[in-house]
Amino acid sequence: MKVFLGADHRGAKVKELIINHLTNNGITVIDSKIPNNPLDDHPDFAFDVCQNVLKEPNSVGILVCGTGIGMSISANKVKGIYCAKVDDEDDAFYAKNHNGANVIALSIKHDEEEIKKMIDTFLATKAPSDAKYLRRINKIIAKENEG
Numbered sequence: 001m002k003v004f005l006g007a008d009h010r011g012a013k014v015k016e017l018i019i020n021h022l023t024n025n026g027i028t029v030i031d032s033k034i035p036n037n038p039l040d041d042h043p044d045f046a047f048d049v050c051q052n053v054l055k056e057p058n059s060v061g062i063l064v065c066g067t068g069i070g071m072s073i074s075a076n077k078v079k080g081i082y083c084a085k086v087d088d089e090d091d092a093f094y095a096k097n098h099n100g101a102n103v104i105a106l107s108i109k110h111d112e113e114e115i116k117k118m119i120d121t122f123l124a125t126k127a128p129s130d131a132k133y134l135r136r137i138n139k140i141i142a143k144e145n146e147g
Contacts (some may be wrong), residue, residue: 001123002059004052006032008047008071011064014108014115018062021116027123046074046105047058050081053102059104062119072105079144082137088114092121100137 007015007059015031022029032048034040042065050062063071068085075083083103084095087110095101104122106115114130128134 002028002030002056004030004032004049004056004059004061005063006034006049006071007036007064008042008045008066009036009038010039010066011106011108012036014064014106017101017112017115018064018119021119027135039120042070043074046071047078048084050075050078050083050103053079054078059102060123062122063103063105064106065110066108068105068107074104075103082140086118086122089121092118093125096125097123097128098130098133100133 005015005018019029019031030052032045034044034048035137046063049063053059053061063075063083065071072083072085075081081102081103082099083105084091084099084101086092086095086104086106092104128137132135
């Protein structure tokens with residue numbers, strides 16, 4: 001599995017923590033090539049990561065900004081991306097298993113252990129297979145494809 005990772009200037013420290021955690025666990029991490037600086041914009045990182053997730057089958061994305069809100073809004077503008085702002089392990093599980101998320105957005109407000117647990121849960125969780133979740137996801141995809 002490949003994980004595409006992007007963080008704006010507020011998330012740059014957390015991004016380094018994530019890279020170390022994932023690579024220490026044998027997971028391939030591809031960091032966004034967009035440089036961080038105090039004037040960077042979260043949509044640039046979200047679009048970069050999401051475009052790469054769409055190009056690479058079975059990959060996922062992780063985005064980090066101050067709250068995770070801006071990243072999730074930006075990511076969800078990319079057709080085929082289903083990004084959830086995640087605040088705990090339950091969110092990470094439900095994002096993927098019930099809602100088919102292929103990207104998560106995190107806030108810098110969580111401590112190191114919480115961040116690791118959310119990411120580990122998201123990566124370990126299987127995609128939805130239950131008919132009711134697939135039905136709901138297909139409704140979202142149909143709406144996305146309308147326009």
